[in-house]
Amino acid sequence: xxxxxxxxxxxxxxxxxxxxxxxxxxxxxxxxxxxxxxxxxxxxxxxxxxxxxxxxxxxxxxxxxxxxxxxxxxxxxxxxxxxxxxxxxxxxxxxxxxxxxxxxxxxxxxxxxxxxxxxxxxxxxxxxxxxxxxxxxxxxxxxxxxxxxxxxxxxxxxxxxxxxxxxxxxxxxxxxxxxxxxxxxxxxxxxxxxxxxxxxxxxxxxxxxxxxxxxxxxxxxxxxxxxxx
Numbered sequence: 706x707x708x709x710x711x712x713x714x715x716x717x718x719x720x721x722x723x724x725x726x727x728x729x730x731x732x733x734x735x736x737x738x739x740x741x742x743x744x745x746x747x748x749x750x751x752x753x754x755x756x757x758x759x760x761x762x763x764x765x766x767x768x769x770x771x772x773x774x775x776x777x778x779x780x781x782x783x784x785x786x787x788x789x790x791x792x793x794x795x796x797x798x799x800x801x802x803x804x805x806x807x808x809x810x811x812x813x814x815x816x817x818x819x820x821x822x823x824x825x826x827x828x829x830x831x832x833x834x835x836x837x838x839x840x841x842x843x844x845x846x847x848x849x850x851x852x853x854x855x856x857x858x859x860x861x862x863x864x865x866x867x868x869x870x871x872x873x874x875x876x877x878x879x880x881x882x883x884x885x886x887x888x889x890x891x892x893x894x895x896x897x898x899x900x901x902x903x904x905x906x907x908x909x910x911x912x913x914x915x916x917x918x919x920x921x922x923x924x925x926x927x928x929x930x931x932x933x934x
Contacts, residue, residue: 755922764844827863
């Protein structure tokens, strides 16, 4: 929406996963892997998207990659989400969400012992060995939909812990438990209601600006996402 103004209330609230790959690194990876189609997770910078062929979210990654005619895929930057995508020749880059990779199999064992009747719902950004133990693995929206529709009454939630509160508020007749107390994104927590207030009322925060060239190049991967998803 180039005709609108977009603000970031807290300029330091970034994404550590997006910071793991930049334009120069992706350019080098493309040169090293000729013939591979670059699939970029939405948690990447605009500059990285200018060199990417398709953008995906955690809820659309499997569907979009399946719908792509190309067989050789370079998936960036989350190797855990990339390994969750089937059927294609997926080449992964060493990267991932620091929040989700903190969750371990020991956390699963501990949570299952404490709540033996609870179903385990996890995000595919978790380590593969954690995802394999889940009753359901999917995006944040997928987890919330699954919990809403399930007849089960107890759930262990393996994604950013704020989702546990959202689910408990939405479904007070059910019980929700955090898989790990450490599954907290400190960057997300940086933006407070005060920051939003001061941005809206006092004009504080950072205005996001992009050049026309950057927008045109990056938009191609977004358009491909919408077409294939």
